[in-house]
Amino acid sequence: MKITSTSCICPVLVCLCFVQRCYGTAHHSSVKVTRNQTKHIEGETEVHHRPKRGWVWNQFFVLEEHMGPDPQYVGKLHSNSDKGDGSVKYILTGEGAGTIFIIDDTTGDIHSTKSLDREQKTHYVLHAQAIDRRTNKPLEPESEFIIKVQDINDNAPKFTDGPYIVTVPEMSDMGTSVLQVTATDADDPTYGNSARVVYSILQGQPYFSVDPKTGVIRTALHNMDREAREHYSVVIQAKDMAGQVGGLSGSTTVNITLTDVNDNPPRFPQKHYQLYVPESAQVGSAVGKIKANDADTGSNADMTYSIINGDGIGIFTISTDKETREGILFLKKPLNYEKKKSYTLNIEGANTHLDFRFSHLGPFKDATMLKIIVGDVNEPPLFSMPSYIMEVYENAKVGTVVGTVLAQDPDSANSLVRYFIDYNDEDDRFFNIDANTGSIKTTKVLDREETPWYNITVAASENDNPGLLSHVTVGIKILDVNDNPPELAREYDIVVCENSKPGQVIHTISATDKDDFANGPRFNFFLDEHLSINPNFTLRDNEDNTASILTRRRRFSRTMQDVYYLPIMVSDGGIPSLSSSSTLTIRVCACERDGRVRTCHAEAFLSSAGLSTGALIAILLCVLILLAIVVLFITLRRSKKEPLIISEEDVRENVVTYDDEGGGEEDTEAFDITALRNPSAAEELKYRRDIRPEVKLTPRHQTLSTLESIDVQEFIKQRLAEADLDPSVPPYDSLQTYAYEGQRSEAGSISSLDSATTQSDQDYHYLGDWGPEFKKLAELYGEIESERTT
Numbered sequence: 001m002k003i004t005s006t007s008c009i010c011p012v013l014v015c016l017c018f019v020q021r022c023y024g025t026a027h028h029s030s031v032k033v034t035r036n037q038t039k040h041i042e043g044e045t046e047v048h049h050r051p052k053r054g055w056v057w058n059q060f061f062v063l064e065e066h067m068g069p070d071p072q073y074v075g076k077l078h079s080n081s082d083k084g085d086g087s088v089k090y091i092l093t094g095e096g097a098g099t100i101f102i103i104d105d106t107t108g109d110i111h112s113t114k115s116l117d118r119e120q121k122t123h124y125v126l127h128a129q130a131i132d133r134r135t136n137k138p139l140e141p142e143s144e145f146i147i148k149v150q151d152i153n154d155n156a157p158k159f160t161d162g163p164y165i166v167t168v169p170e171m172s173d174m175g176t177s178v179l180q181v182t183a184t185d186a187d188d189p190t191y192g193n194s195a196r197v198v199y200s201i202l203q204g205q206p207y208f209s210v211d212p213k214t215g216v217i218r219t220a221l222h223n224m225d226r227e228a229r230e231h232y233s234v235v236i237q238a239k240d241m242a243g244q245v246g247g248l249s250g251s252t253t254v255n256i257t258l259t260d261v262n263d264n265p266p267r268f269p270q271k272h273y274q275l276y277v278p279e280s281a282q283v284g285s286a287v288g289k290i291k292a293n294d295a296d297t298g299s300n301a302d303m304t305y306s307i308i309n310g311d312g313i314g315i316f317t318i319s320t321d322k323e324t325r326e327g328i329l330f331l332k333k334p335l336n337y338e339k340k341k342s343y344t345l346n347i348e349g350a351n352t353h354l355d356f357r358f359s360h361l362g363p364f365k366d367a368t369m370l371k372i373i374v375g376d377v378n379e380p381p382l383f384s385m386p387s388y389i390m391e392v393y394e395n396a397k398v399g400t401v402v403g404t405v406l407a408q409d410p411d412s413a414n415s416l417v418r419y420f421i422d423y424n425d426e427d428d429r430f431f432n433i434d435a436n437t438g439s440i441k442t443t444k445v446l447d448r449e450e451t452p453w454y455n456i457t458v459a460a461s462e463n464d465n466p467g468l469l470s471h472v473t474v475g476i477k478i479l480d481v482n483d484n485p486p487e488l489a490r491e492y493d494i495v496v497c498e499n500s501k502p503g504q505v506i507h508t509i510s511a512t513d514k515d516d517f518a519n520g521p522r523f524n525f526f527l528d529e530h531l532s533i534n535p536n537f538t539l540r541d542n543e544d545n546t547a548s549i550l551t552r553r554r555r556f557s558r559t560m561q562d563v564y565y566l567p568i569m570v571s572d573g574g575i576p577s578l579s580s581s582s583t584l585t586i587r588v589c590a591c592e593r594d595g596r597v598r599t600c601h602a603e604a605f606l607s608s609a610g611l612s613t614g615a616l617i618a619i620l621l622c623v624l625i626l627l628a629i630v631v632l633f634i635t636l637r638r639s640k641k642e643p644l645i646i647s648e649e650d651v652r653e654n655v656v657t658y659d660d661e662g663g664g665e666e667d668t669e670a671f672d673i674t675a676l677r678n679p680s681a682a683e684e685l686k687y688r689r690d691i692r693p694e695v696k697l698t699p700r701h702q703t704l705s706t707l708e709s710i711d712v713q714e715f716i717k718q719r720l721a722e723a724d725l726d727p728s729v730p731p732y733d734s735l736q737t738y739a740y741e742g743q744r745s746e747a748g749s750i751s752s753l754d755s756a757t758t759q760s761d762q763d764y765h766y767l768g769d770w771g772p773e774f775k776k777l778a779e780l781y782g783e784i785e786s787e788r789t790t
Contacts, residue, residue: 077108094126162252183238204234312343482574497591519574
């Protein structure tokens, strides 16, 4: 079988088809099938024939994007076995067989029924076979062939990454590379010029250019200035077919921004400025702003301001606001209109980030002159001192002058000043001030021992403008005078031993004085000269503000006199000197040989025994707590003996509680239940199992008739006697209750213990005649009777 194709549409294609037909077997992996290569067909024996060439397979070609009304002819299959009589049937299988590609099974002509796109699929692999139409047996073995889709220029170049945004520094050299753009063409690059792309610039000249082969965009002018124009929009075109007429093209936009460099120095809009600053401006406050303009942006426009000269260089200072790039002028020292009315400053602004490539463009700094006018302001009075310290003696007469404050109007008008003390409402007013002279006087008698120091605030205002105030602090120190006599430092407990010797020091005393040290120490101790000489004790001044008590005689006796009194005098060192008298109490005590006190009297004994007041209080509290516990215990014991039955009328549902816990069901001898029914049932005494009795009691034997004749009172007495004589009873208090109903009640027994389980027809109306004691019982049985009747 051989292939005939008519897909070649030009001489070049004809040559290619011819080469493909001649060399298809060697260069396109076509299969050559001979007669001896027949496949083993099922049901037939293998037959060997003489080797003979059967058919040669070549590649088919079909043009893409075929838009004709009829199916596109692809090629023809022909077998050597085909004699033209229609006995050979051609079968086509594989990719697109029957849908895209159809075959005439008689002639072997192959047609394409659809428009193909090479960019979606470049080739199709199919299989062909020739069979006998009558027997459906293969005449030739099945072979594989390829149909390739032949490319046409149906795809324009595309920029996959556009549009582009790029920057380039201003003032760059001509030819500086900006960006490389790349366009892709989906056509076959190995076939013709369909995918051969060239670049050109449609918009952006004469500022930029593009390389037609590489797509590199470059600057086309020298010194492109950002301040003149910052943004450029460049349109780049890519055209296939090597740019020839009829080629397809695509375009993209490149947005180019010139970035800033420091090529512009700062400039002040004016060479002279004027600023008004009131003299009342606070030191450290901002009084004005100044700014130099810079055409650059970002860090290239950063600058610093400085004062280079002028007569106000020590009065003002300037700093730079980095966000606004302004110079902030601050007041360094206070202004005074009356002394100087204007200042002149020369201010310079300079870039901080310099680019030396553009140093030829001039110095990157500028200067201007600022004239500051000081404004006159009506200021409050000004005190002569920032604060005042004054002194006055205590006990001075009311109206004594303490001192004087002075304030003046700093303005040129020099208005009169008035003074007053700024008191709080709750302050005690010990001073007043003369409104015209500023003289401070006392209004009360002062006591240094109560308040040694006063702080007051004096305010001053102008007569013409009372709203303008100034304040000053005045501290007043109260000086001391000797107006307090000395006193003993504390109450002394002086003890003298019975075995003391003459001249022995038994105690040392000291004194204090409320006055200042100038009018207090040194203290003098002495005995009252107007009294007779004390034969027992004397006083010695130690000249160090202390004094010693000495004995005058040997031995003292508690039994004869246990307490002695010694009057003494103390004087201070003030002018004039003041003195006071005190009486010392001296107790006589028995002492050990080493001088330790053994005993004096009851108080001393307790003290020596170590029983202080706190210990006595603790002992008393313990005793009180013990008494409270005893009273509580007795109260609880009494509360347990209250009667179990509260009401005499309602006795139906009373619950009796016992604290004694029983032994359970196995404890059959802890309590004799027969005693509750009838005393005749208790024929013998039951002993407790937990205690072995020491005395064995003789059991009582009585006949039933005798027990029935015993009265209830007699029975209870017997039980009481047995309980009293029984040594096995519990050691704690116990209560034995015998619920004996009595003998031969006319109404019979009302107990339910022996009652029958069946209902009775007895009439209980007679219970209402028994009195108030049986009222509840009558009501109870009356309700039962009514329910039964219902």
